[in-house]
Amino acid sequence: MVGVGLGLLVAGFAVGYAIGFPHTVVQRIQMWASPWSNAVRGGDQLAHAFWALGAGAFSGTGLGLGDPQFVPAAHTDLVLTAIGEELGFVGLLAVLGVSALLAWRSSRIALRAPGDYTFFLALGLTLSIVLQLLLIASGLLGLMPLTGVATPFLSYGRSSMIANFLAFGVLLAISARSTRGKELAEFVRPTRWVAGALGVMLLLVAGRAAWLQVVRADQTVSAPVLAVQADGGRRFQYNPRLLAVASVIVRGTIADRNGIPLATSRPADLEAQAEALARLGVKVPDSCAANGGRCYPFGGITYHLLGDWRTQVDWAASNTSFVERDSDARLRGYDDHARVVEVADPRTGATTRVLRRDLRELVPLLRYRRRPDHDVVKAFLSRPRDVRLSIDARLQVRAAALVQASMGLGGHQRGAAVVMAEDGDVLSAVSYPWPNLPPSGIAFASGDQAPAGNDERLLDRARYGVYPPGSSFKLVTATAALRKDPALLNHTFACVPLGDGRVGQKIPGWSRPVRDDVQDKNAHGVLALERALVVSCNAYFAQLGLLVGAPALQETAALYEIPLGHPESARQVRETLPFAAYGQGQVLASPFKMARVAATIAAGGKMPQGRWVLDETNRRTEAPREVLPPALSGVIARAMRGVVLEGTGRVLREARPPVAGKTGTAEVQNKPSHSWFVGYAPYGGTGRQIAFSVIVENGGYGARAA
Known part of the structure; x- marks a missing residue:
């Protein structure tokens, strides 16, 4: 029955x-x-119970040292999780043992009851108490659906506690009237069957607790739960104990190559560099980095390099290289292995992409968080968390000031990149306009707003802005020609009048003639590569591009990661080859990539990959690659110096140290041309050289703006 x-x-x-x-x-x-993934509001209740049990593990955290406040209804329905957390599996086993002892003693009272009625009364009271414990324990351990019954003598309450004491009062009263050792023989066998069933259930509960708290304690405490959030979306949430442990790890400092902090959560780092910051015009607010907040002493001029950890604006954009995001594991001191996963909504079937983290690396710190002198804690907190960049804060501030001060010379948007020619270390990368971000505090200062995802201030123009490079791309075409055949150095082509007041050349097979700049009134005549670079002759490079061919030009451009089309294909490049050869067509490049072109020429033909992180978290680790022999790259370098001495870059003729460069005018449909200047300095020196690239969007002809 x-x-x-x-x-x-x-x-x-x-x-x-x-x-x-x-x-x-x-x-x-x-x-x-499905305790770890469901579509129920508040469906994380079981996960919270498992997390508490996993945190307690075998021996518990200690009385008063747990975090039962994180568990919903920890004082009532889920009080066993609080015991399991603070006393561990041993504590739960003790509770089950005491309950088993009470059940055994109560069953003995029932068997020695003076009559049938008192037997069933005693046995019923015994089962009502023991089954309550088994029901709630099985529910919070995931053996059966969770119920809202109280745990006898442990859950906070009044009526249930009174009822339990009354039940045991009745049992004691029956015991006082017992038959003194004589059992009701007809009930002995059935009672043993009931006791055996209860024993099996207790063993199942104990076994499940051992699985969660002993065998898989670390996996249990660190598992994420995919639950419905307040906005109705399903996202992963994590054990609040691990998040609390993570919050006490002070985020590392991002410093420039000289140790000047660019982002920090440690006031001491700012104080140590106060004089250097003051020389750069940076006055650190008293609130900066107070209470562990993230501080950016240089504000918006370093946003495109660092990102903003406080708001994480544009964090998911693929055209960013935020150090705060890319070096996040190093800065935090642990790796959460964050990855994007697709999850399906069981109610609608729709899939969404959400971020999933793995916090198991924090588990040892959680286990010993109350023992700061433990070797595990010391080792964890002593991990290197700082990141050193190749950026020079002095140059970044100076470049930003120059870019901002040149607003009257052309377009509004502009970008500049400066790299070491020898190793490609990025010394400065400035994109204007930049977000007006306050240096301190989590909230934005009065009048400042967090930029939206489509805000033009968010674009990293120096590294990810892509523009037609115009005549500055002739450096790449010249490199491709000399890589294919050094004899092309002396190959000549003609630039002639076109009859419409312009000069250039008509290319057989193309209906549109190649025109040189509108300011070129006199044809360049017959000229070779070096002279063609100095005078920036479009007609020459269009013909040279056809001679070199699409495959060779594509190969060289690919070395610099400069695409010749979107999408790039051999057929598409062939169809636009004369125009691509002088930086028009569908050629697109960023200032950083063009600075690498200049760095390659300055370094004797060895192309650096370029990097902005100096420590072991740097992922750009390729050694410089030889693109041209030194003698041939020297020819291009000499031509670049000629551009400054007698060509379109004459405005820098008297600059010291001496500069070698190449201007670029990139035509844009229905808008003023982009203005480029690419170069390096010092020309002809024996010391270290820096290469640079500047673009002013819609800045007009040549180097006038750039």
């Missing part, structure tokens, strides 16, 4: 779940069936 009753009870729940009524039963079964 008992089996039939239990079967009918289970069948009733199954029918209710199938028809979706009552709704509470449906939700409880969904939570039980």
